[in-house]
Amino acid sequence: MAHMPQVVPPMLAVEGEPPTGAWGYEYKWDGYRCCLRVADTGEVRLTSRNGNDFTGAYPEITGAAGGALGGRAAVLDGELVALGEGGRPDFGQLQRRHRDRPGPRLLAEVPVVFFAFDLLRLGRDSLTESPYTERRAALERLGLGGLDAFAVPPAYSGDDADPAALLEVARGNGLEGIVAKRLDSPYLPGKRSRLWVKRPLFTTREVVVGGWQPGEGHRAGGIGSLLLGAYDEDGALRYIGHVGTGFSDAALTGLAERLGPLARGGSPFGGAVPRDRARRARWVEPRVVGEVTHRTWTRDGRLRHAVWRGLRPDRTAGEISLPPPGER
Known part of the structure; x- marks a missing residue:
């Protein structure tokens, strides 16, 4: 019998200066935080941070997700982002696009992408207690980045992890800022934790x-x-x-x-x-x-x-x- 995985409430970051050392860094994307759930039948549910059902509002995302996972159940954490001029996130366009049942014209004029940045369940296995590095590696192996309506944004650690330089890249590209995530951190559903530190470029x-x-x-x-x-x-x-x-x-x-x-x-x-x-x-x-x-x-x-x-x-x-x- 098909089983739709349960919603996982999002883990939240505290605000502060990004730490250095055993940390990974990601850009902050300007959109709606969502939980994407896929059953082993390919059925998909998209749920906002406060529990609203967005499934019907973003058919290009829900339509692509099920087949991409090859019959495996999954839960992903990510951000719905509307891409504007130059491929940059455009929060105003996301406002325009958010309709319960968007028509073909709106779907074509305002493309929306699900930026997946964490994998919380795959098949029968919960990954929330696994360290960040293992979850990211498992996410990247899914191959979602090859789909038009999906992106797996880059994460930086080791020699590439210079938070000051990443902030300048974010500033130059009109992004919201960066998030630092401790490399050994588990995923803490529904909790705001210092294991994640966000550094926005504007308040x-x-x-x-x-x-x-x-x-x-x-x-x-x-x-x-x-x-x-x-x-x-x-x-x-x-x-x-x-x-x-x-x-x-x-x-x-x-x-x-x-x-x-x-x-x-x-x-x-x-x-x-x-x-x-x-x-x-x-x-x-x-x-x-x-x-x-x-x-x-x-x-x-x-x-x-x-x-x-x-x-x-x-x-x-x-x-x-x-x-x-x-x-x-």
């Missing part, structure tokens, strides 16, 4: 949309800015600032469609919102998660110079928490 923050302000000028009648929040340790949604830049016209239209049905009479935030933001606010149920870039935090706990990047359908609002006080 991103996942945020919950709690409201919006009407626009002016060419945005009159629509959304001008979003009011953002994150949950504190007591479960209250705290206001952390607003964002009014980084939106395309299509993004604003999509946001209006998403937020319209979520309208509510009062603020969802568990504390004060600055008067100039609250005065004209249109409040919404805090269910929509997005991502912004920002420079730093202000002294009163607000994001400084936030720029909208897009929606995060792979996350749920309850997962979005405030960073520790020392990080804001």
Whole structure:
């Protein structure tokens, strides 16, 4: 009887300067983290980090994975990435592409690739307790890199492992940064561990949309800015600032469609919102998660110079928490 392997929650990295020594290094890819599961019949399931089923949204990936594994069950950890100009990751294009059932035109215009960077199960064997080096070697032997919708991105260790040089390559190619992984590290499902250390080149923050302000000028009648929040340790949604830049016209239209049905009479935030933001606010149920870039935090706990990047359908609002006080 066919058996679909269970989802493996993703292992997460801490942020810091990349260590040197017995470590491997990979580039950070700008996309949606996903778990790809293949049954021994070739049936495939693609699941986001927060458990959403993305199987129907990326048929070019799910259609290729089963046959490539030759009847072996498998679980892979990786990133869904839309490739834009010059073959570089384009998060905006990934936003455009994310549809439950994309049509042929969208499939052709926005190619998406599954960047597989870890192998967690093969056949009946779980590999999570195996060291990183063994998992990577097993992943590379699968031959997925020869498929159009798949890539096994490079990993560097030994003489090739210069994190400073790799960061400069990432910067020059518009990548998100690098991740250092200790060579003997097991895979710790669902845990954030210092066995993995990420070094991003810019600061991103996942945020919950709690409201919006009407626009002016060419945005009159629509959304001008979003009011953002994150949950504190007591479960209250705290206001952390607003964002009014980084939106395309299509993004604003999509946001209006998403937020319209979520309208509510009062603020969802568990504390004060600055008067100039609250005065004209249109409040919404805090269910929509997005991502912004920002420079730093202000002294009163607000994001400084936030720029909208897009929606995060792979996350749920309850997962979005405030960073520790020392990080804001």
